[in-house]
Amino acid sequence: MSDPVVAKIEANPKYHELRRKRNSFGWLLTILMMVVYYGYIALIAFNKPFLAQPISAGVTSLGIPIGLGVIVFTIVITGLYVRRANGEFDRLTAEILKEASK
Numbered sequence: 001m002s003d004p005v006v007a008k009i010e011a012n013p014k015y016h017e018l019r020r021k022r023n024s025f026g027w028l029l030t031i032l033m034m035v036v037y038y039g040y041i042a043l044i045a046f047n048k049p050f051l052a053q054p055i056s057a058g059v060t061s062l063g064i065p066i067g068l069g070v071i072v073f074t075i076v077i078t079g080l081y082v083r084r085a086n087g088e089f090d091r092l093t094a095e096i097l098k099e100a101s102k
Contacts, residue, residue, distance in 0.1 A: 005100050005101070008099070008100040009096055009097075009100045012096050012099060012100065014092055014095055014096050014099070015096050017092065018089060018092040018093065018096065021088070021089070021092075022085075022089055025081070025084060026081070029077050029080070029081055032077060033073075033074065033077060036070055036073050036074075037070060040066060040067065040070050043066070044063070050062065051063030051066065
């Protein structure tokens with residue numbers, strides 16, 4: 001009792017291309033995020049004196065801007081994914097649906 005439209009979509013090479021590209025890009029961004037986040041946590045755990053260094057003569061330590069950098073990095077890679085999803089992935093999805101509805 002399989003839907004013929006679903007069968008057409010699963011047989012479409014563009015569908016497999018979309019899945020491959022989306023999965024590989026998602027895993028790449030996941031690995032990058034884990035390296036940055038766990039790298040920061042490891043820095044906190046193993047090199048506290050480095051992060052505790054004051055910036056110039058102020059009271060802010062080096063750990064604060066690095067931590068903010070982790071947050072900014074998260075926002076940037078989210079934006080990259082959204083941009084690619086709204087462009088390339090949506091275009092492929094529209095082509096797949098157009099071909100499947102024929």
